[in-house]
Amino acid sequence: MTTIAYRTCPLCEATCGLELHMEGREVKLVRGDKEDVFSKGYLCPKGTAIKELESDPDRLKVPQIRDRSTNTWRDATWDEAFEYIHDQLLPILDAHGRDALGIYMGNPCAHNLAPMIYNRVLNQAAKTTNLFSASTVDQMPKQVSSGLMFGAGLSVPVPDVDRTDYLLMLGANPFASNGSLMTAPDMPGRLRALRARGGRFVVVDPRRSKTAEESDEWVAILPGTDAHFLLAIAHTLFADNLVDVGEHLRPHLVGLDEVRELTAHFGPEIVGPVCGVDAEVIRRIARELAAAPTAAVYGRIGTCTQEFGTTASWAVDVINVLTGNLDRVGGAMFNKPATGGGNTAGEGGKGRGVRFGRRVSRVRGLPEFFGEYPAVVLAEEIETPGDGQIRAMITVAGNPVVSNPASRRLDAALESLEFMVSVDIYRNETTSHADVILPVESMLARGHYDIALRSLAIRNVATYSAPVFDIEPGQHREWETLCRLAGILQGLGHSYDVASVVDDFVISGLVDKAASRGGQEPADLLASLSSGDRRGPERILDLMLRTGPYGLTLDQLIEQPHGIDLGALQPRLPDVLRTPSGRIELAPEVIVEDVRDRLVGTLTRDPGGLSLVGRRDLRSNNSWMHNLHVLVKGKNRCTLHINPLDATRLHLVDGKRARVTSATGEVEIVVEVTDSIREGVVSIPHGWGHDAPGAQMTIAGANAGVNSNILASVDNYDPLSGNAILSGIPVEVVAC
Numbered sequence: 170m171t172t173i174a175y176r177t178c179p180l181c182e183a184t185c186g187l188e189l190h191m192e193g194r195e196v197k198l199v200r201g202d203k204e205d206v207f208s209k210g211y212l213c214p215k216g217t218a219i220k221e222l223e224s225d226p227d228r229l230k231v232p233q234i235r236d237r238s239t240n241t242w243r244d245a246t247w248d249e250a251f252e253y254i255h256d257q258l259l260p261i262l263d264a265h266g267r268d269a270l271g272i273y274m275g276n277p278c279a280h281n282l283a284p285m286i287y288n289r290v291l292n293q294a295a296k297t298t299n300l301f302s303a304s305t306v307d308q309m310p311k312q313v314s315s316g317l318m319f320g321a322g323l324s325v326p327v328p329d330v331d332r333t334d335y336l337l338m339l340g341a342n343p344f345a346s347n348g349s350l351m352t353a354p355d356m357p358g359r360l361r362a363l364r365a366r367g368g369r370f371v372v373v374d375p376r377r378s379k380t381a382e383e384s385d386e387w388v389a390i391l392p393g394t395d396a397h398f399l400l401a402i403a404h405t406l407f408a409d410n411l412v413d414v415g416e417h418l419r420p421h422l423v424g425l426d427e428v429r430e431l432t433a434h435f436g437p438e439i440v441g442p443v444c445g446v447d448a449e450v451i452r453r454i455a456r457e458l459a460a461a462p463t464a465a466v467y468g469r470i471g472t473c474t475q476e477f478g479t480t481a482s483w484a485v486d487v488i489n490v491l492t493g494n495l496d497r498v499g500g501a502m503f504n505k506p507a508t509g510g511g512n513t514a515g516e517g518g519k520g521r522g523v524r525f526g527r528r529v530s531r532v533r534g535l536p537e538f539f540g541e542y543p544a545v546v547l548a549e550e551i552e553t554p555g556d557g558q559i560r561a562m563i564t565v566a567g568n569p570v571v572s573n574p575a576s577r578r579l580d581a582a583l584e585s586l587e588f589m590v591s592v593d594i595y596r597n598e599t600t601s602h603a604d605v606i607l608p609v610e611s612m613l614a615r616g617h618y619d620i621a622l623r624s625l626a627i628r629n630v631a632t633y634s635a636p637v638f639d640i641e642p643g644q645h646r647e648w649e650t651l652c653r654l655a656g657i658l659q660g661l662g663h664s665y666d667v668a669s670v671v672d673d674f675v676i677s678g679l680v681d682k683a684a685s686r687g688g689q690e691p692a693d694l695l696a697s698l699s700s701g702d703r704r705g706p707e708r709i710l711d712l713m714l715r716t717g718p719y720g721l722t723l724d725q726l727i728e729q730p731h732g733i734d735l736g737a738l739q740p741r742l743p744d745v746l747r748t749p750s751g752r753i754e755l756a757p758e759v760i761v762e763d764v765r766d767r768l769v770g771t772l773t774r775d776p777g778g779l780s781l782v783g784r785r786d787l788r789s790n791n792s793w794m795h796n797l798h799v800l801v802k803g804k805n806r807c808t809l810h811i812n813p814l815d816a817t818r819l820h821l822v823d824g825k826r827a828r829v830t831s832a833t834g835e836v837e838i839v840v841e842v843t844d845s846i847r848e849g850v851v852s853i854p855h856g857w858g859h860d861a862p863g864a865q866m867t868i869a870g871a872n873a874g875v876n877s878n879i880l881a882s883v884d885n886y887d888p889l890s891g892n893a894i895l896s897g898i899p900v901e902v903v904a905c
């Protein structure tokens with residue numbers, strides 16, 4: 170018998186509603202949920218791939234233990250696996266201290282309720298300072314700039330795509346990625362609608378991406394020069410007397426004069442050759458932004474994983490302020506998430522702001538950002554002997570061997586560890602170095618709520634998906650695994666009950682805090698959460714919803730599987746601010762210094778030779794969905810894109826192989842000659858290179874591709890955020 174279930178897709182930031190046709194545990198059909206309040210039936214090929222992901226024979230179901238002497242794997246029971254971890258890991262920490270453990274949290278954690286809630290519990294129980302995540306190969310620069318300007322790292326303004334008249338988009342390709350740090354299903358449809366209603370949409374990208382093709386104008390910028398470009402726009406706005414922050418921003422702003430002074434260096438004629446963009450184009454875009462009734466500037470991964478990631482991310486919001494479009498309908502606005510926290514708690518308007526560098530990494534002395542060290546120091550912290558050396562690792566939903574820079578070095582470093590545990594669904598390039606892999610339940614056997622992504626959405630929406638079926642006998646829920654690991658690290662032993670002991674401890678702490686804020690009795694609040702036998706992430710989610718700004722309950726959400734629409738974004742100033750001044754800090758000191766000390770110095774720099782950037786394909790998800798035939802079938806997608814003029818000059822032939830060399834490494838890859846990339850720039854997608862000998866991913870292995878991060882260096886990072894530079898890497902290309 171076929172039953173129908175509704176789920177939010179957890180595979181990218183777009184949060185589409187899916188309609189699953191089930192026969193028992195088997196997914197027969199995946200369709201877009203037409204009644205989903207946000208996605209209204211939209212879905213992409215990855216959404217339908219859930220069917221294949223569910224049935225993938227390589228997906229791990231039971232714990233795996235590696236015998237290091239023979240490098241072979243065997244199935245283990247859960248109790249055996251946890252006991253083994255307990256017995257191997259704790260003596261290392263007893264002998265060498267807590268910092269001997271490193272933890273790396275990967276991207277899927279942001280799409281999954283259990284790690285969203287319990288990773289922090291695990292980190293706290295570990296009592297190590299060696300915390301890492303995919304954030305420092307991704308959006309950390311935006312979190313730092315938002316933290317400095319608005320006082321909280323998740324107070325990221327999102328473009329009001331559905332109501333804006335003009336969108337300037339830099340370093341993003343939502344027609345492939347479906348949008349990032351701007352959650353909305355059907356980004357292609359929304360961008361087409363923008364143009365259909367007479368709006369204008371400009372894409373700044375070294376590649377004529379699918380998004381650029383669908384835009385009104387493609388600006389083929391040179392990699393790493395977005396901060397220059399945006400400051401030249403700001404320069405024009407000041408020079409032409411077009412700065413108009415508006416009455417709604419004026420009382421809440423400091424630093425406008427400093428920004429005016431800084432932009433003096435960035436005349437369009439000076440900046441044009443640096444960016445590879447005509448001065449007249451820069452001027453015109455500045456004037457268009459100022460003239461548009463409403464406009465939003467939006468930058469994403471291409472503006473983050475680059476030399477001036479934080480300064481470019483800041484400059485995006487500077488233009489939003491200078492044109493009066495920040496916190497305005499049709500401009501760049503702040504979400505108000507149903508789960509509260511961050512920028513919705515308390516009175517607002519003033520706060521402690523952000524502080525970085527409370528600790529520095531042992532070997533290179535790089536500062537922490539939001540409690541974690543930059544991923545660029547991970548390998549050296551494992552390799553370098555001495556007190557505080559990382560000797561053991563836990564990875565949760567991460568594949569740093571593919572996603573982090575200097576992959577070859579990290580690959581060797583992980584193998585040199587004394588002990589490693591991975592919580593993961595595959596044995597891949599990273600987890601094959603583990604001693605124990607702890608798999609997780611099917612994504613359909615768990616509840617789902619996007620705590621992170623709903624707070625970055627272009628509309629206020631709350632959607633909970635109930636589990637479609639129960640876990641299979643012998644499986645273990647991810648939240649229980651994380652709590653059990655935390656329990657081991659806390660010294661509570663390794664038995665099954667430890668998960669509930671840890672969970673009860675966590676909820677009572679959270680309830681106490683929430684009750685004292687809301688003037689309630691903790692016991693009453695706790696009782697209200699425990700309808701039935703609710704525990705784990707659902708109980709905590711219920712608490713967050715109840716104490717959030719809309720006072721929702723989980724039961725209300727369960728009754729509405731298509732989601733609850735809480736309305737379009739509303740202006741949120743000054744409540745959203747958490748800076749010590751209670752104002753928008755338009756000219757944070759570290760950024761002013763970065764512009765003066767670093768950025769200005771590059772205005773006379775020769776663009777030099779070839780520069781490598783990445784790209785995403787609609788049928789990919791970073792490194793981990795290439796084991797699904799539906800996504801890898803068809804043409805080879807891991808190719809080197811190169812402009813015909815460069816190809817001719819270098820005697821490269823379409824379909825033949827080339828060797829790409831950087832200061833860090835080299836790869837061999839098939840050439841694809843295309844005029845969709847500007848001269849002087851080449852592109853290789855990340856997330857490939859599935860040729861690790863220890864991996865068990867049959868289809869991915871047969872479509873291995875090359876790992877572009879072999880070419881990226883750990884020595885190159887954005888100093889303001891520690892973020893790796895993965896875009897704009899100098900390379901040489903020769904035919905082979």
Ligand SMILES: Nc1nc2c(c(=O)[nH]1)N[C@H]1C(S)=C(S)[C@@H](COP(=O)(O)OP(=O)(O)OC[C@H]3O[C@@H](n4cnc5c(=O)[nH]c(N)nc54)[C@H](O)[C@@H]3O)O[C@H]1N2
Pocket residue numbers: 181182276307339340341342343345346347348349373374375376378390391392393394395469470471472475782783784785786787788789790791792856896897
């Ligand atoms: N299909 C698919 N969807 C995904 C993912 C995936 O792997 N596949 N990954 C998800 C994740 S984790 C994220 S963070 C998001 C990312 O979402 P997006 O930010 O939209 O990512 P990309 O599609 O890689 O687009 C980045 C663009 O930046 C351009 N670029 C590179 N360097 C520069 C530069 O210096 N300046 C400018 N202006 N442009 C530059 C590249 O050519 C590319 O077109 O996508 C998410 N969605």
Ligand SMILES: Nc1nc2c(c(=O)[nH]1)N[C@H]1C(S)=C(S)[C@@H](COP(=O)(O)OP(=O)(O)OC[C@H]3O[C@@H](n4cnc5c(=O)[nH]c(N)nc54)[C@H](O)[C@@H]3O)O[C@H]1N2
Pocket residue numbers: 274275276277281303306307308470474565566567568569571572573592593594595597609612647783784790791792793855856877878881895
């Ligand atoms: N050159 C270059 N490098 C990049 C980027 C780029 O644009 N260019 N993009 C960067 C970005 S934006 C990101 S976010 C990072 C991603 O970097 P990572 O997060 O390190 O890598 P992913 O490829 O997302 O790997 C996810 C891992 O989670 C596992 N997994 C999947 N689902 C689950 C689950 O439900 N539970 C658990 N426990 N595990 C699960 C997968 O098997 C896989 O091992 O890569 C970054 N690296």
Ligand code: SF4
Pocket residue numbers: 178179180181182183184185211212213214215216217347354355
């Ligand atoms: S766009 Fe993203 S959320 Fe929507 S179906 Fe595709 S992968 Fe899933």
Ligand SMILES: [Mo]
Pocket residue numbers: 276307
């Ligand atoms: Mo990402």
